[in-house]
Amino acid sequence: MQFSLWLALLGAGTLISFTPGAGAINTMSNSLNAGFRRSLWGIFGQQAALLIHIVIVALGVGILVASSPLAFNVIRYAGAAYLVYLGIRQFLARPALDADRAQALRDEPRWSMFRRGVWVNLLNPKAIVFFLAFLPQFIRVDQPMLPQYLIAAATVVVIDIVVMWFFFAGTARSFQRFTRDARGQRVLNRIFGVLFVAVGVLLGVIH
Known part of the structure; x- marks a missing residue:
């Protein structure tokens, strides 16, 4: 990949990573509940899903999903339903006033956060369509494809990890002062719950 093309990528x-979405909301929620450092496991899960999307596009399956209304809609509604489920659960979550329950939230298993991150990004067919339109702009067909896709995937993943962790997870740290009492926790739970539901609804209704 040419250096100028890589700089454009x-x-x-x-710019794309800074665009708020389900991944950003999930990262901020993890940072608030489990802590800034441990939120990285959810981010890793989201990157695993991004890599799967890139592989799907590279193999050409993305064209099938983009051209099949049924396949696209099944994945779209499944992703929307999952985000709405996360939002309702967050909205109804009880404040963690006692030390044991607060510690339980902070000690959520890494695999649990990783798995949730995978599903948040994986159940988003628009990501497949987006990468289908985005990645080819930076791939030269007259050069070996595999090295170019590897460079593009590594670049996208590293950018997203840095933005998610240092910007979105870091921003969430400034909200932690609101988690010291029941009212603050309830407000934040409802805010993030509504955001999850809103993203899920948008994913379900916007074509």
Whole structure:
């Protein structure tokens, strides 16, 4: 991949990562509940899903999903339903006033956060369609494809990890002062719950 083309990919990938979405909301929620450092496991899960999307596009399956209304809608509604479920659960979550329950939230298993991150990003067919339109802009068909896709995947993943962790998870740390009492926790739970539901509804209704 030419250096100028890689710089264009770097700039575009950075702008895209800063766009708020389900991944950003999930990262901020993890940072608040489990802590800034441990939120990284949810981010890793989201990157695993991004890599799966890239592989799907590279193999050409993305074209099938994009051209099949049934396949696209099944995945779209499944993703929307999952985000709405996460939002309702967050909205109804009880404040963690006692030390044991607060510690339980902070000690959520890494695999649990990783798995949730995978599903949040994986159940988003628009990501497949997006990568289908986005990645080919930076791939030269007259050069070996595999090295180019590897460079593109590594670039996109590293950018997203940095933005998610240092920006979105870091931003959530400024909200932690609101988690010291029941009212603050309830407000934050409802805010993030509504955001999850809103993203899920948008995913379900916007074509």
